[in-house]
Amino acid sequence: MSTKQRILDASLQLFNDLGERKVSTNAIASHLDISPGNLYYHFNNKQAIIYQLFLRYEARVLDVLQVPTDRSLTITDKVRYLQAIFAGLWEYRFLHRDMEHLLHDNAELHARYQQFFRHCLARVADILRGLAAAHILRIDEQDIDGLALNTWIVVTSWFSFLRCNLLQHDDDSLSPELLQGGIYQVFMLEQPYLTDAYREHMTQLQRQFMPRPEWLSTTQS
Amino acid sequence: MSTKQRILDASLQLFNDLGERKVSTNAIASHLDISPGNLYYHFNNKQAIIYQLFLRYEARVLDVLQVPTDRSLTITDKVRYLQAIFAGLWEYRFLHRDMEHLLHDNAELHARYQQFFRHCLARVADILRGLAAAHILRIDEQDIDGLALNTWIVVTSWFSFLRCNLLQHDDDSLSPELLQGGIYQVFMLEQPYLTDAYREHMTQLQRQFMPRPEWLSTTQS
DNA sequence: GCATTTTTAGAGTGATTACTCTAAAAAGTC
DNA sequence: GACTTTTTAGAGTAATCACTCTAAAAATGC
Numbered sequence: 001m002s003t004k005q006r007i008l009d010a011s012l013q014l015f016n017d018l019g020e021r022k023v024s025t026n027a028i029a030s031h032l033d034i035s036p037g038n039l040y041y042h043f044n045n046k047q048a049i050i051y052q053l054f055l056r057y058e059a060r061v062l063d064v065l066q067v068p069t070d071r072s073l074t075i076t077d078k079v080r081y082l083q084a085i086f087a088g089l090w091e092y093r094f095l096h097r098d099m100e101h102l103l104h105d106n107a108e109l110h111a112r113y114q115q116f117f118r119h120c121l122a123r124v125a126d127i128l129r130g131l132a133a134a135h136i137l138r139i140d141e142q143d144i145d146g147l148a149l150n151t152w153i154v155v156t157s158w159f160s161f162l163r164c165n166l167l168q169h170d171d172d173s174l175s176p177e178l179l180q181g182g183i184y185q186v187f188m189l190e191q192p193y194l195t196d197a198y199r200e201h202m203t204q205l206q207r208q209f210m211p212r213p214e215w216l217s218t219t220q221s
Numbered sequence: 222m223s224t225k226q227r228i229l230d231a232s233l234q235l236f237n238d239l240g241e242r243k244v245s246t247n248a249i250a251s252h253l254d255i256s257p258g259n260l261y262y263h264f265n266n267k268q269a270i271i272y273q274l275f276l277r278y279e280a281r282v283l284d285v286l287q288v289p290t291d292r293s294l295t296i297t298d299k300v301r302y303l304q305a306i307f308a309g310l311w312e313y314r315f316l317h318r319d320m321e322h323l324l325h326d327n328a329e330l331h332a333r334y335q336q337f338f339r340h341c342l343a344r345v346a347d348i349l350r351g352l353a354a355a356h357i358l359r360i361d362e363q364d365i366d367g368l369a370l371n372t373w374i375v376v377t378s379w380f381s382f383l384r385c386n387l388l389q390h391d392d393d394s395l396s397p398e399l400l401q402g403g404i405y406q407v408f409m410l411e412q413p414y415l416t417d418a419y420r421e422h423m424t425q426l427q428r429q430f431m432p433r434p435e436w437l438s439t440t441q442s
Numbered sequence: 443g444c445a446t447t448t449t450t451a452g453a454g455t456g457a458t459t460a461c462t463c464t465a466a467a468a469a470g471t472c
Numbered sequence: 473g474a475c476t477t478t479t480t481a482g483a484g485t486a487a488t489c490a491c492t493c494t495a496a497a498a499a500t501g502c
Binding site for chain 1: 240242318319320321322324325328331332334335338342343345346347364365366367368369370371374375377378379381382384385386387390391405406409410412413414438439440
């Protein structure tokens with residue numbers, strides 16, 4: 001594999017494990033047993049590494065968020081979307097961990113990210129319209145944008161939420177399993193809009209993603 | 222005013238304006254025309270300043286999130302809760318801007334924050350139960366925790382969302398007016414649970430917090 | 443007015459880190 | 473094998489920043 005790719009892979013891994021801020025370019029180089037000069041031969045600066053990783057992430061997400069044109073959506077699609085999106089978020093989790101800082105320091109990334117956001121939001125809205133067309137949801141057009149936006153917020157904030165509110169301080173073990181609770185919360189957003197025909201089925205499905213009860217029960221505290 | 226208070230006030234202002242990370246302790250001192258030594262006489266370290274500011278924030282929020290015991294909740298309460306919470310978020314907006322980093326570097330704050338979170342979540346759930354008891358919402362007990370959690374996520378992520386997705390890169394002018402859209406989104410979460418008696422009234426109320434349409438419409442992009 | 447405590451100034455320090463510079467090694471070309 | 477280009481090494485640098493240290497000034501108590 002080319003040095004450039006190895007730098008990107010190592011950066012991604014270190015960023016994900018430790019957070020972008022805690023990983024110096026020298027650390028990336030020494031992790032790969034190459035010199036800082038070598039790293040800077042391939043990338044003009046740290047931001048360029050992050051930008052390339054974002055492009056990977058973007059491609060991955062947009063690839064998932066396609067709405068089929070030849071058939072109507074099913075509940076299976078819904079689950080598949082969410083699992084794939086959360087898997088992508090997991091793979092590039094350093095991004096949303098510190099998005100504000102990354103964007104503040106990088107105007108080019110900021111512009112691209114905002115375009116990406118608008119694109120995603122439109123796709124999510126299209127998916128919701130597709131679910132409505134398939135009589136899975138019953139929702140007014142005027143509510144679709146709001147629901148799509150809430151979905152975006154919950155999805156992109158989920159890992160941050162976990163790390164801040166549910167993980168012990170010394171415990172860095174954010175695991176893919178913890179994704180499940182995020183999927184549950186997104187189902188929760190859509191649940192009230194389910195048509196009677198699908199309500200029973202979805203409720204049962206949603207239960208599979210139920211967060212462990214000791215987590216978040218408000219009744220006993 | 223005591224030097225200690227002046228340090229806290231100046232820190233809050235600078236943190237809010239520039240982000241905690243971009244504000245050095247030396248910068249706080251020189252902003253107040255005092256020496257770094259003086260600052261460190263009053264606070265052992267930067268984290269201690271942040272911790273004290275968090276305590277202020279916590280007290281402010283918990284003061285707002287009271288459920289009246291002598292009467293049932295009204296729609297006016299609902300609006301008042303949201304406006305007061307968002308005002309508090311605004312006043313201490315540096316906190317949620319970089320919460321993960323702040324907590325990672327400060328175990329004591331992390332523990333306190335998690336306790337605060339659980340407390341808030343329970344209060345939000347109580348408010349939802351109160352709204353159900355007042356026949357404003359119709360919601361199953363088993364859905365309350367999930368709705369409360371989504372409310373927490375949307376509320377605490379709103380400013381971050383604005384800065385990442387809606388503000389121009391050179392534009393630091395996050396304004397209190399932009400809060401309104403956050404309130405709209407929280408209404409959006411609860412809207413499907415409204416009883417018929419209140420649906421009309423709330424929908425009209427919600428419209429007042431409507432984000433400007435060019436913002437987030439998915440229909441024209 | 444003297445003694446003690448509290449508050450302040452301000453120079454300095456050690457650690458970190460993104461990035462540079464020079465030159466050597468390796469790879470490719472003919 | 474001579475050359476050109478690409479890739480690499482690694483020492484170094486300038487800036488930043490949280491925090492320390494010493495000693496002077498100010499406030500307080502009696």
